[in-house]
Amino acid sequence: METPRFAKPARRVPVLLLLVIIIAGWWWFFHEGTEAPLPPPEPREITARGDLAAAEQTAIEIFSAASPAVLFITTIELRRSLFSLNIYELPRGTGSGFIWDQDGHVVTNYHVIEDANRVEVTLADQSSWSGRVVGVAPDKDLAVLKIDAPAERLTSLSIGTSTDLLVGQQVFAIGNPFGLDQTMTSGIVSALGREIRAVTGRTIQGVIQTDAAINPGNSGGPLLDSAGRLIGVNTAIFSPSGGSAGIGFAVPVDVVNRVVPEIIRYGRLIQPGLGITVAHEQLARRLGVEGVLIVNIRPGSSAEASGLQGSRQVGGDLILGDVIIAVAGAPVRNFDELRNRMDNFRVGDAVDLTIIRDGEEMLVNVVLEEVS
Secondary structure (H helix, E strand, C coil): CCCCCCCCHHHHHHHHHHHHHHHHHHHHHHHHHCCCCCCCCCCCCCCCCCCCCHHHHHHHHHHHHHHHHEEEEEEEEEEECCCCCCEEEEEEEEEEEEECCCCCEEEECHHHHCCCCEEEEECCCCCEEEEEEEEEEHHHCEEEEECCCCHHHCCCCEECCCCCCCCCCEEEEEECHHHCCCEEEEEEEEEEEEEEECCCCCEEEEEEEECCCCCCCCCCCEEEECCCEEEEEEEEECCCCCCCCCCEEEEEHHHHHHHHHHHHHHCCCCEEECCEEECCHHHHHHCCCCCEEEEEECCCCHHHHHCCCCCEEECCEEECCCEEEEECCEECCCHHHHHHHHCCCCCCCEEEEEEEECCEEEEEEEECEEEC
16 A cells, blocks of 8 residues: 655745745835835025115005006008908007096007007006097107096006206106016116107107116107106117117107197197298208208298298399298207207297398397298
8 A cells, every 4th residue: 555645844835935025025114114204395484574675665666656557559550461352450569658647648659650550558457448549749759549448447647857857867667568568677867868860850859868678669658757757758779689778768758748738639739930941951051051041931921020031043143041040049050950949939939030141140030830
């Protein structure tokens, strides 16, 4: 009889050992191998800031008070499709402006709305309004629009003066550079009495130069002093690259405060003058004339009433007319300077002109009239 075969116990040892190792590993992993959870990260303690600096507080207060008056201007151009012949609107450009009064008058640059078919005005509260042109003064690069927004939505700026400005005064510009609305920059008055040319080619005198960053889109926005008063309208930059180079220009508020009320009342700028036609500057130089050479006198004009004489032909000879060399004692070298001197007066004012007639200097008193 065969002895029954039994499984050898030695074959079961590895299995039992493996089971013990697995149980021990599991216990170690969950009880010994796992670190205790870390506490949540603690942020560093915040250091108290303290009071704002006086200059910072001033800038914040100025922006808070003035920014509701600054607006965003979008000009629209009408185009006709070459295929369907349908008329469609195309955004032409953007700029800035500011509310002048509670009647909804808006001031901006003339070059911002020049040749636009439609103007859209967006207020600081993001409401949009259609703007209609009340009048323009291209020689001063100023324009006045009108929107029909309710008075409670309109905040106007305090008006300052540009006659007592000093180089080094702090100034603030608010506008919409590159379409980014409600942007504020600061700087100083860099220079005074600058001259720039308007789109008409005529010079604008007494312009404020500032290093406050002024970029495309800032045109028409306000330049403010440290009291938050309007002292100029940002109108141009000097930059080879097209971006801010630290040289910006603003039409002085004294000009703005004279021109805008006239545009609102009459729809145009009332320009005082003499009623004369003058020789071109190049022709005057060729003739050896220094000053403004009168060519013609308009019949019935104030120039005729005062006895001024124009150029005339006598026989075969050209007799040169009077040459204006000064207005109220201020020298003039060309017609552009003559017109700028006239801007200091109003229609009906009596002004002394210094003229050269037949080689002799003399004074002539002229009552200024309205000219186009």
